[in-house]
Amino acid sequence: MNVVETKNIEKVFRDADLEVCAVNDVSLTIQEGEFTAVVGPSGSGKTTLLNMIGGLDVPTSGSVKVASQELTELSKNELINFRLFNIGFVFQSYNLIPVLTAFENVEFVMLLQKISQKERKQRVEELLEAVGIPEKANVRPAQLSGGQQQRVAVARALAPKPAFIIADEPTANLDSKSTKILLDIMQKLNEKEGITFLFSTHDQRVIDRAKRVITLTDGKITSDQNMKE
Amino acid sequence: MMIQFAVVLATFMAAFRSGIMESQVANVVGGFQGYGTINDTAFIKEPFIDHIVAYDDSTIKYLESQLQISAYSPRIIGGGMLTCGDKFKIIRVTGVDPYLENQLTHLSSALIEGRMMQNSGEVVLGARLAQRIKADIDSTVYFSGLGYHGNSANMLLRVVGIVKLSNVEEDKRLALISLSDAREGFALYEGVNQVVLSFNDNTRALETVNQLKSTFTQSSQLYAWQELNEPLYMLVAINDAANIIISAMLYFVISFGLFGTILMMLAERKREFGMLIALGMQKSKLGYIVYLENTLLALIGTALGFLIAVPLIFYFNEFPLDISGQMAEDMEKYGFQAQLRTSVKGIIFLGQAMAILGITLLFSSYPILKIRSMDAVKAMQS
Numbered sequence: 001m002n003v004v005e006t007k008n009i010e011k012v013f014r015d016a017d018l019e020v021c022a023v024n025d026v027s028l029t030i031q032e033g034e035f036t037a038v039v040g041p042s043g044s045g046k047t048t049l050l051n052m053i054g055g056l057d058v059p060t061s062g063s064v065k066v067a068s069q070e071l072t073e074l075s076k077n078e079l080i081n082f083r084l085f086n087i088g089f090v091f092q093s094y095n096l097i098p099v100l101t102a103f104e105n106v107e108f109v110m111l112l113q114k115i116s117q118k119e120r121k122q123r124v125e126e127l128l129e130a131v132g133i134p135e136k137a138n139v140r141p142a143q144l145s146g147g148q149q150q151r152v153a154v155a156r157a158l159a160p161k162p163a164f165i166i167a168d169e170p171t172a173n174l175d176s177k178s179t180k181i182l183l184d185i186m187q188k189l190n191e192k193e194g195i196t197f198l199f200s201t202h203d204q205r206v207i208d209r210a211k212r213v214i215t216l217t218d219g220k221i222t223s224d225q226n227m228k229e
Numbered sequence: 230m231m232i233q234f235a236v237v238l239a240t241f242m243a244a245f246r247s248g249i250m251e252s253q254v255a256n257v258v259g260g261f262q263g264y265g266t267i268n269d270t271a272f273i274k275e276p277f278i279d280h281i282v283a284y285d286d287s288t289i290k291y292l293e294s295q296l297q298i299s300a301y302s303p304r305i306i307g308g309g310m311l312t313c314g315d316k317f318k319i320i321r322v323t324g325v326d327p328y329l330e331n332q333l334t335h336l337s338s339a340l341i342e343g344r345m346m347q348n349s350g351e352v353v354l355g356a357r358l359a360q361r362i363k364a365d366i367d368s369t370v371y372f373s374g375l376g377y378h379g380n381s382a383n384m385l386l387r388v389v390g391i392v393k394l395s396n397v398e399e400d401k402r403l404a405l406i407s408l409s410d411a412r413e414g415f416a417l418y419e420g421v422n423q424v425v426l427s428f429n430d431n432t433r434a435l436e437t438v439n440q441l442k443s444t445f446t447q448s449s450q451l452y453a454w455q456e457l458n459e460p461l462y463m464l465v466a467i468n469d470a471a472n473i474i475i476s477a478m479l480y481f482v483i484s485f486g487l488f489g490t491i492l493m494m495l496a497e498r499k500r501e502f503g504m505l506i507a508l509g510m511q512k513s514k515l516g517y518i519v520y521l522e523n524t525l526l527a528l529i530g531t532a533l534g535f536l537i538a539v540p541l542i543f544y545f546n547e548f549p550l551d552i553s554g555q556m557a558e559d560m561e562k563y564g565f566q567a568q569l570r571t572s573v574k575g576i577i578f579l580g581q582a583m584a585i586l587g588i589t590l591l592f593s594s595y596p597i598l599k600i601r602s603m604d605a606v607k608a609m610q611s
């Protein structure tokens with residue numbers, strides 16, 4: 001089943017008479033269970049593409065379908081709600097609310113979804129277990145390392161049982177050890193639970209772990225490889 | 230923090246400003262002058278013994294029947310010279326009914342020596358007057374002045390008590406005798422110069438007098454203290470106006486402080502808000518939560534501010550700050566009491582609370598607008 005399907009999407013930024021075509025005529029599909037990296041040099045349009053797929057930004061033209069829903073047809077408020085129930089996000093930095101504990105940060109999205117307290121508690125514990133830091137449940141983000149914070153962010157992204165998880169350079173601020181741990185967790189979730197991941201990266205070690213690598217150059221897909229060994 | 234400080238400052242200053250004026254009015258008007266009077270129009274310009282008003286059974290009946298009038302005291306007032314040994318001073322002798330006068334001005338509680346007059350030929354002096362003419366208890370003093378209709382008034386009096394009025398000007402010329410002694414001495418056998426009134430609600434003296442005018446036959450002879458003591462009334466009015474201006478300026482400063490705090494909060498938490506919207510939180514919900522958060526903080530701040538201010542205000546009402554030295558002398562010269570006292574009128578607390586709450590609620594709504602137009606991606610990148 002197609003989780004994501006884009007058709008000829010284009011994003012043009014207009015800055016004081018200067019036009020930048022950040023994403024240029026991109027059509028791609030992502031299927032359930034993929035573990036896909038979007039790579040390319042800085043400014044090639046990775047973030048812009050992921051934002052449009054994640055419903056954070058709207059394309060100038062073209063269509064984006066996520067879980068069979070055409071995103072360009074949704075109003076702003078509907079789009080926010082769609083994100084809440086269908087897409088998990090891991091950002092490069094500043095993922096967590098500083099005043100909430102790890103537990104509460106993960107629980108938060110489920111609160112917005114109005115999931116019962118009992119179910120929330122069970123799921124948060126499960127997820128913190130899955131990302132390997134159950135003992136950090138009652139710790140605030142400031143007391144967590146960068147790698148641990150990203151693991152909480154992955155747990156939070158999984159909490160609403162989204163169709164897939166988008167991660168824009170999730171390891172950019174991590175050292176190689178934390179990068180490896182985070183990727184191990186993501187890979188395990190992908191292989192054991194069938195969670196779909198779509199992430200962007202600059203890091204060759206991260207690229208090596210991907211099952212599919214899409215390369216962007218100047219907003220266009222210049223290569224799309226399956227890396228099955 | 231900001232809000233607490235603002236509340237303490239605003240209430241405290243307002244309480245002091247009103248308190249100084251309140252005690253000034255209470256001191257001058259409440260001390261001896263009276264919140265209302267019945268007297269001849271001519272008596273206001275020239276307090277001369279010939280200007281009299283009726284004081285008969287029908288007047289007394291009227292005064293007794295008016296529920297708004299809490300006390301009244303008829304007075305005969307005559308000017309002249311008071312001599313004690315080789316010292317003398319130009320003063321006014323006031324003849325009063327000791328019982329009625331005490332109901333009104335509670336002068337017996339201002340006694341520092343001796344007692345109020347009980348028998349004929351007795352006089353009670355103001356402390357500063359007594360000091361000036363070197364009179365003590367049991368001293369004999371001699372008054373010579375003008376009586377009613379050109380009669381001469383000569384009285385030999387024995388000092389039985391000394392009172393200290395907080396109103397210095399009044400204290401310097403106070404010589405009280407009984408009403409009957411005054412009738413004999415001044416040869417004024419009917420009517421009085423003044424009937425001094427006190428009301429149930431003295432803060433509404435002007436309104437009360439205006440109401441009484443519709444039922445009193447001699448309505449042109451009825452006055453509120455504001456009409457008799459125009460300089461003081463002006464001072465109160467100016468003070469009230471100044472209070473409004475000072476309050477407005479204070480609120481302006483507070484507004485800036487509050488707005489600054491809110492802008493800082495918005496800048497500090499912009500990325501957090503962006504992230505929450507990205508994750509799927511509706512902007513209206515986020516705005517509402519931030520609004521509640523700010524309002525709650527403001528309420529707590531206001532409450533804490535009051536918790537600090539209110540005991541202080543009550544303390545300085547009970548134990549006013551005494552001013553000493555040259556400043557005290559200057560203040561007394563102008564008839565002010567050399568004291569700083571706070572006012573505990575409820576309206577001051579309530580007014581300040583409402584104003585600050587209003588300002589806070591207004592500014593708390595600013596983040597709602599900001600969040601409504603927020604772009605999640607841009608906010609996260611900032």
Ligand SMILES: Nc1ncnc2c1ncn2[C@@H]1O[C@H](COP(=O)(O)OP(=O)(O)OP(=O)(O)O)[C@@H](O)[C@H]1O
Nearest residue numbers: 013014015020022041042043044045046047048049
């Ligand atoms: N909000 C914007 N306004 C104007 N131009 C933009 C905006 N966002 C991105 N761009 C431009 O679009 C192009 C693609 O940017 P994008 O951030 O998607 O690249 P990227 O591949 O994610 O780069 P990096 O690896 O540095 O994160 C760049 O030329 C960038 O300058």
Ligand SMILES: [Mg+2]
Nearest residue numbers: 046047048168
């Ligand atoms: Mg990027």
